[in-house]
Ligand code: DX5
């Protein structure tokens with residue numbers, strides 16, 4: 001299959017109803033989500049705690065698109081196998097999570113899964129220069145990781161542009177995560193992002209009993225991104 005750099009929307013289930021993950025995942029997919037983004041937090045690398053491998057394994061049967069697992073944990077390496085077995089399609093690790101990110105990315109690839117590298121807002125674009133041969137995706141954080149609903153940090157726009165230039169023709173996605181809305185996504189798409197994570201901007205106004213707003217929200221984000229590419 002040829003590499004697809006078209007705009008993709010990846011709702012973060014961090015903003016879903018925590019008592020109804022299966023239904024929420026099915027609802028966002030029915031409403032047009034391209035990927036499902038799972039935020040894994042350890043209360044150490046980031047000040048919040050979320051999903052262990054058994055939770056991710058329980059999400060898996062509900063996902064028919066692509067399950068993108070964003071690990072905000074340190075250390076990463078001891079848990080790669082467990083998240084791979086839980087059914088992740090892509091595993092993304094933070095460059096800041098340990099001294100050997102290249103080894104971590106190789107270990108993810110060795111499981112047969114796709115590998116992503118994530119950059120905190122304080123980490124410059126140039127720091128991934130020597131990782132481009134081992135990654136399938138670069139994740140540009142536009143908030144400090146740990147929570148949904150934070151304010152967008154515009155420094156991610158220029159960082160996305162630089163990374164897009166560094167990537168050139170390589171088949172590597174650029175994902176942007178944090179404060180993505182119809183208002184902020186245009187500049188990020190124009191800069192070269194292709195996968196947009198959105199938590200609060202997708203789930204706002206809807207629920208499992210009233211999922212139509214999820215679709216309106218996803219379409220609004222996608223339309224603003226596509227418009228910026230014209
Ligand atoms: C933040 C997470 C994000 C978060 C995004 O640490 O990585 O995926 O859920 O939430 P919003 O879209 O509300 O900023």
Ligand code: ZN
Nearest residue numbers: 039070177197
């Ligand atoms: Zn995330």
